[in-house]
Amino acid sequence: MSAGNNAFSPGATVSVATVNGTATSLALTALTPTRSRQILVTSGGATPVMSFIKFGTSSAVSAATTDTPILPASAQLFTVSADTTHVSVAAGATTGIIYFTTGDGM
Numbered sequence: 001m002s003a004g005n006n007a008f009s010p011g012a013t014v015s016v017a018t019v020n021g022t023a024t025s026l027a028l029t030a031l032t033p034t035r036s037r038q039i040l041v042t043s044g045g046a047t048p049v050m051s052f053i054k055f056g057t058s059s060a061v062s063a064a065t066t067d068t069p070i071l072p073a074s075a076q077l078f079t080v081s082a083d084t085t086h087v088s089v090a091a092g093a094t095t096g097i098i099y100f101t102t103g104d105g106m
Helices: none
Strands: 009-018 023-027 037-044 051-056 068-070 075-080 086-091 096-104
Touching: 009 023, 009 086, 037 051, 051 096, 086 096
Parallel strands: none
Antiparallel strands: 009 096, 023 086, 037 075, 037 096, 051 068, 051 086
């Protein structure tokens, strides 16, 4: 394993309840604003749902069903730019919970 590929080291986790057809913006307050970070996005809760996410630099970011899909009961790791401060989540059809865990590594 090369020196640049470290295992994911988790930091703080925040969650948002998705609402059918409504985009919700969430501040990623645990991010360090001076460098890129990884965010582990997990679809969980009692009834995991298909959701869509969009990262942005303000609370005005708004996800739609044409943005990045998060499959039910899945986890995906993203690298975000240093100026990313918010994420927006939109549920495709039902209500669920999406978790965002900040950290470093792959």
